[in-house]
Amino acid sequence: MSTVNFATREITCKIVYYGPGLSGKTTNLLFIHKKVPAKHRSDMVSLATDGDRTLFFDFLPLVTNAVKGFSTKFQLYTVPGQVFYNATRKLVLQGVDGIVFVGDSAWNRMNDNHESFVNMKENLSEYGLIIEEVPYVLQFNKRDLPDAAPVEYMNHLLNREKQRVPHFESIAIRGVGVFETLNAISRMVLVKLISELSPKKE
């Protein structure tokens, strides 16, 4: 749920990076954290296990001037991808305004991608949300893998809701496609927010 504060002139939106374990969600946030100047972001918080697997979430707050007259804050979260962490995954989705689904391009991860996408829809429904109503984009990560599945196949697998959504090819560890994905989802979230806030014409 985005918050518009007319006293502090701030808009705050929550974007969640979702996807199967080890698909590169945290890597996306780490790259953003590295590249965004310190004045536009705070420190990244990672609740991870000793083995650097996300246990609860990663959190990275960004500040932009995307909306005229407002300071626009994006709160970027990741979820833990491993199947058995579903309770925490669900908690992180609370109040979500936009989602980046990070799919793993390796052929042998296609089932995991599909399962995670279905799981995302189930968890959204627990908050009374349906996927068509939540702005989201797909990111097909690890495109540098020698056995990367064709983009057409990944779209066939994951981009088959009523409304097709933008997809981005990425190599998150090198930053390829990371900001393209972030720019697209943040714009989609703000366009939706603004259209819902604008006075309706009779």
Added chain:
Amino acid sequence: MPRHRFITPDEQKQLDAILRELLKNSDAKTAILLDHGGFLMSTQGFTEHIDPQTIAVLAAGAFSTTRELAKMIGEEEFTVMFHQGRRDHIHLSAVGKDALLVIIFENTTTVGMVRLFAREASKKLASILLMINERKSEAPMGNIKLQQ
């Protein structure tokens, strides 16, 4: 629950004033109002060496986790959480249906005092938040435009 929340300058003033009064009465150090999603709504008091946004996000996570624990033993939620440190302590309590109040305090006051005034403040905060949450989803102050 609405998809978006608007806080007007007047409502923000009221929220801030309740937190300030709470700090004055309880002798606590910092008070932070947030929602279950970790969105910050007000911060008052001492914030020099802390990041209220990060505290809000972690507190929301901690509260969500204990709510799941509560469900497992047949409770709807635990309405109060208390973290005791050597010098600084954190009191976390539910405000209405979807907000939380974090109070950071030192040994100069007691958890009993903090709890007493937190309860009082929570009632006042909840009634303002109810008003905010029930507002129709249309910007109360004109158009908002994307920067080109």
